[in-house]
Amino acid sequence: MTVGANAQIVVGDATAIALADNATIVVQSGAQVKNSALTGNGTYGTGADTIAFRNNSTLTVEQGAAVISGGTEGNAEAVNPEGTGNTIINNGTIQGVHSAAIWFQNTSGSNTVINNATGVIEAPGNVMGASGNGAVDFTNRGQVIGNLVFAGGNDTLRLYTGSSVSGTINGGGGNNLLTLNGTGTDTLPTGITNFQTLQKQDTGTWTVASSMGAMGVTSAEVQQGTLALTGNNTQYTGTMLVDQAGILQGSSQSLPGAITDNGLVQFAQAANGTYAGLISGTGSAEKDGAGTLTLAPTAAGGNTYTGGTVLKQGVLSVSADNALGGTAGGVTFDGGTLQLGSSFDLASTRALSVAAGRRHHRYTGLPVDDRAKRDGYYGLVLQDRLGHVDDRRLAHRPDRRGGARGHARAQRQRRTAYGQRDG
The missing domain is CATH 2.160.20 (Pectate Lyase C-like)
Known part of the structure; x- marks a missing residue:
């Protein structure tokens, strides 16, 4: 009709x-x-x-x-x-x-x-x-x-x-299933209840300000695009899965205590905070925001994600190597600082690298020597929390594509701060 x-x-x-x-x-x-x-x-x-x-x-x-x-x-x-x-x-x-x-x-x-x-x-x-x-x-x-x-x-x-x-x-x-779809950006309305499964689909960005537990969620997944959590999810006990094409964004308070990360977990840490949860999977983690994020996993064995850690902004503070994930995952400096505890022992298999266009300075690195400078090497100076300088330097050399690669074996217990800025 x-x-x-x-x-x-x-x-x-x-x-x-x-x-x-x-x-x-x-x-x-x-x-x-x-x-x-x-x-x-x-x-x-x-x-x-x-x-x-x-x-x-x-x-x-x-x-x-x-x-x-x-x-x-x-x-x-x-x-x-x-x-x-x-x-x-x-x-x-x-x-x-x-x-x-x-x-x-x-x-x-x-x-x-x-x-x-x-x-x-x-x-x-x-x-x-x-x-x-x-x-x-x-x-x-x-x-x-x-x-x-x-x-x-x-x-x-x-x-x-x-x-x-x-x-x-x-x-x-x-x-019940709630899916967040589309391109562009949007914010999920508050006052949502009784949805047990949350899925972020498509390439857009959705912000969820409510706690997932209050919504009734027991299973959450980022299949594609970005899911930004801004509510308090410290008490969330359900599952959180980030697929290869997905990005989970939040702070130490808004991210749940257990994340299976096969994509990217972005810590948007504007203020200082501590994340004691467990991140596993094949994906990577990224530190953004001007605040200091302390990774202090309480799980035995620490974090196990293997995709590496990227420092974009602020300070990432760790007291144990396993806070940085599996030992095969490297650490890339791209604007942020890595602060190490006094008893830190860097895994011999963990690579340190510098993003293209970056050079080290004091919480930075200094040229190792004149020859190294001519060859394009830059060093990472290790410091403790009192500013005492360790005399060991970590050499990095730009590759042909403009990036820099480095590898370090920690043989001392006192390792605390790596940092960088443009220059």
Whole structure:
């Protein structure tokens, strides 16, 4: 069935469109389907809904079109799928003036809602509801005005950058999945509860200010792009996985206490802080921000990530070599400082390197000698916390691509500060 462009179907206390199984309904641009339900039971006896259908049907509302339940009957929704296997694609407006915009009657099975970038789904309270434990797969690229509340099924909510939900988001019962999608940047709204699984997908950046535990999350994964955590996740006990194409960003307080890092963990440490958690996996870690980050893993054996550590800003302080991950992972100086405890013993297999375009200075390095300077070597001067200089120097030589490579074997116990700046 097609409601043509700019056409109108307007009825009173009755269902405006009611179809059975395998229906295809298109409300074209500029068209309107509206009723004004008061007490009617509708075609299926579940309220005088504006549009109702049973199983395996598709409703498409084009941009500029509208489906509106305009009456005062509280259980007469704008769209009411009676069964399962249905898909609602909204590019226009679906609105309940005194009711939910969408209601699912099914008590099992699943239905799908896709609210695209120009779509608006609106209701004075909950925009959506369900009668039982049927699952809903809801994609939001547009606007949801009201609360987004799921029922008892295993639901999925897919949020895209640029979308919005004005009210609270509640996954309801079941085992529910929240995915963060799209390009560009966005911030997850607060007031989200009852989602057990969180996945960051696509290349964009999402910031999550709530604690994951308060959201109900027990399993989190960064598949792609950047997930920036700014809430307090020190008490989070679930899993945290960073895939190869993923970046997990946060501070010592906002990052969870156990991270499987197969991509990149960025410590955005503006203030001083200590991270006592465990980082494992094949990925790398990076120190950003002007503050001092102390890595002090409490787990036996320390951190085991093998992708190396990059110092971009501020100070990274460690008292044991295993805080820097597996011994095969090197340390790269690219603007930051590495501070070593008084009993530090650097692993003989851990390489130290300098990013292209960097030279060492006092918390830096000094040229080893005139010949080394001519050959392009620079040294790292080791200091303790009182500024006492260790006479051992670590040679680095730029490679043909402009980078610098170095290797050191620590034979003394007193090793404390490496640093650098441009120059």
